[in-house]
Amino acid sequence: MAIFHKHISLLLLQLVLVALVFNKANGSGLKLGFYRKTCPRVEAIVNRATANYIYRAPSLAASLLxxxxxxxxxxxxxxxxxxxxxxNNIAEKDAPPNxxxxxFQVIDAVKAAVEAACPGVVSCTDILALVARDATQLxxxxxxxxxxxxxDGRISIATExxxxxxxxxxxxTLRANxxxxxxxxxxxxxxxxxxxIGVAHCSTIETRLYNFTGQGDTDPSLDPKYVPQLKSICFPTDKTTLLGMDPGSSKSFDQDYYKVVLKKRGLFQSDSALLSDKKTSLYVKLYSQSHGFTFFKDFQDSMVKMGKIGVLTGKAGEIRRTCAFVN
Structure with a gap:
């Protein structure tokens, strides 16, 4: 009988561990109104502090997202x-892609405003998620x-x-990623x-324009009529010039990006890649014709989903006092 109870106990422990891992993976430890009792005005504080920056520099919305x-x-x-x-450690923010x-200064300012009202309660990670949402809506x-x-996690490694x-x-690669x-x-x-929304450096498309296969050629997935216009803006080895991700509409959050991609004028190879797959190209066509409503609705859903990736909840991690440093 004792052996039977031992097996049951082990089974229950395994089920608990599996549940914990599953909860971490799908973000089920998150909930709306999480700070209702501990910091009831957190969303209003975040929105006001974010607006102070976005009204002065709307281009920051793309950066925060x-x-x-x-x-x-x-x-x-x-x-x-x-x-x-x-x-003794190079963090993610100093890795080449970052x-x-x-x-970062916006997150620090918002965190300071939240800390003044509710010290040690709201994580930097939650603040970042709220700021990204509010900046986009603004x-x-x-x-x-x-x-x-x-x-908040305590580990940040550049190579990751x-x-x-x-x-x-x-x-x-994109689908697998x-x-x-x-x-x-x-x-x-x-x-x-x-x-x-947002801008990109010319250096990210230099190879597409000037040396795609190492033969001094242009990426054939780019509209050939668009190439001279890009070359007039981005010269070889140009590391400083910026250009709009969505030409003529890079300050407006709308579905025009998909129209640009359909015309083979997406800036990145990853943008053009969306047309090289049957499923992804169908979605590109759908959103280009949706008048914004379908795209907005689906963007909301995907952002909620993305915001739950690998979250730390419960007693995992910590609530950082300052976002740039572990406690």
């Missing part, structure tokens, strides 16, 4: 991208509910930023739509 994305794709949504490097990230983009309860989707990736985070083909196309 990208910051949230880069956080969630490495170690999950745990605020690891916000940590500074130390004398050197162009902006908006430039007339979609609004999505942000379930809260994320906790290889997990980020590359602007040079083909569709096979998103699938590894629990995101499907639809999420891939929808979240790529964030390229409707």
């Amino acid at each position: 990208r910051l949230h994305f880069h956080d969630c794709f490495v170690r999950g949504c745990d605020g690891s991208v916000l940590l500074n490097s130390t004398s 050197l162009s990230l902006r908006g 430039i007339k983009g979609p609004y999505w509910p942000v379930p809260l309860g994320r906790r 930023s290889r997990a980020l989707p590359s602007p040079f990736a083909n569709i096979t 998103f699938a590894s985070k629990g995101l499907n083909v639809k999420d891939l196309v929808v979240l790529s739509g964030a390229h409707t």
